[in-house]
Every structure is written in C-alpha cells, then in structure tokens.
Amino acid sequence: MDIRVERSQTLPTETIQTLYELFDAGYKDADLSYLDKAIETFRYVAIAEEDGELVGFSFGDSLLKELPQMEGEQAIALPGLACVSANIRQQGFFKQLTLAAIGAGEGVDGKRPFLFAGRMAHPITYRAVAANFDSTVPSVSKPITGWHQEVAEVVGGLLGSSVDLDTFVVKGAGKPVGYPRLEYEATAEELAVFEQVNRDQGDSLLAMCWMPVAPAGW
Numbered sequence: 001m002d003i004r005v006e007r008s009q010t011l012p013t014e015t016i017q018t019l020y021e022l023f024d025a026g027y028k029d030a031d032l033s034y035l036d037k038a039i040e041t042f043r044y045v046a047i048a049e050e051d052g053e054l055v056g057f058s059f060g061d062s063l064l065k066e067l068p069q070m071e072g073e074q075a076i077a078l079p080g081l082a083c084v085s086a087n088i089r090q091q092g093f094f095k096q097l098t099l100a101a102i103g104a105g106e107g108v109d110g111k112r113p114f115l116f117a118g119r120m121a122h123p124i125t126y127r128a129v130a131a132n133f134d135s136t137v138p139s140v141s142k143p144i145t146g147w148h149q150e151v152a153e154v155v156g157g158l159l160g161s162s163v164d165l166d167t168f169v170v171k172g173a174g175k176p177v178g179y180p181r182l183e184y185e186a187t188a189e190e191l192a193v194f195e196q197v198n199r200d201q202g203d204s205l206l207a208m209c210w211m212p213v214a215p216a217g218w
Helices: 013-026 032-041 093-103 123-130 146-159 188-193
Strands: 002-007 044-050 053-066 073-084 114-120 204-211
Touching (some): 002 093, 032 053, 044 093, 053 093, 073 146, 114 146
Parallel strands (some): 073 114
Antiparallel strands (some): 053 073
16 A cells, blocks of 8 residues: 655646546545545645555645634644545544645644544544544533634634534535445434534534643633
8 A cells, every 4th residue: 555645736637537536436426526625725635546546535734823712823633535445444544544644734743732623524534533532522522612612713714614603513515515435323422413414515514622632621
C-alpha cells in the first residue's frame, strides 16, 4: 500500500477523475460537486494506491487559530471527505489517511492538544470519534454550551459551512451528498444526535472533540 499526500488544488485532472470514481463507487447518488468543494476547502488530500490503483483518499487540513475563551493560538484539525474501497474497510486505513491529511498542515505537531472538528455524514463516522473521546460534542450526555457554540461558529467559518448552533447540524445544499454503501446499526444515542440531520438535503453533523485531552471547563 502506497500512501502519499498531495496539495488538493494542484491535483492532475486524471487523479481527480479517479477520486470521482471511488467516491461514486462508495456512495449511492454521489454528488461529485461535493468533492469539488472539498478540493477548494482543504489544502491537502491523502491518497492510497495498491498496485497503481486508487483504493482510498481523505481530504484534510490543520492550522493554528485563536479560539473563543482560550489564550493564544490553538491547534485545529479539520478532517474532510474521505472514502476507501470496500475491500480494505475496517483495516484502519480510513484513520491512517485522515491523520496523514491533517498532519500535512501546521496545526498538529504531537506537542499540544488539538481540536478535532469535522462534518460527519452518518453515525458510523461520528461513532469513531465519540466512542474514544468523552469531550465530543454534540452528545446526548454532554449538553451544548455557549462556549461550544462560539467555537463551532469559528469552525463553520473555516469550513465555509452554515452551522445551526442549537443542534450543530451543518446545512446542506438542498440535495443529497450521497448515501454510503455500507451497512451499520446506529444506537439510540447516535440516532438522537442525528435526529435533525436531513441527508436528503445534504445535511451533516459538526462534531468536535479535543485530542488527547480537553481544556478545563469544556
């Protein structure tokens, strides 16, 4: 498996075409313009190939920025659209690609906690975060606070997204982004968090957590 990171906005046309094809294979009714938006939003994309064939990709970025109620610049990791071939799912490549993309930015250096903040398309991606970090918001066990809302507004600006600060629903473009071709069973808690997310309208959920530990009061 060969994994490399490239600048999103300098991708060759033929590489973008392979990303389209994998996205279309992984999602029913995939909206390819959503991938175009990812190219505009995120500076980096991690690409995985096996025997010269694309088997996975993940857009992402990281940066330093001041956040409300915190002193000095904070590290922020922004995972983006990601997709892996069905034959390599559940082998850790999704996480590996995500970390490679966000690691290409200047925010995550392993020396300080960082805010991990991304749009989640469905409960299975949210679960990967919420199951491992109890600082995750939104959550049925952790009410959204004013501080969370202030930070979410900043993150929404970085992503070019409109975020409902009461639910953390990211408003879509009025059409589906796509429906993942995978089977999963969401828990009652996950369904509650995603209750206001309308995938038919292209909505997603902004989820945030601090890694490895959250600041006091979060």
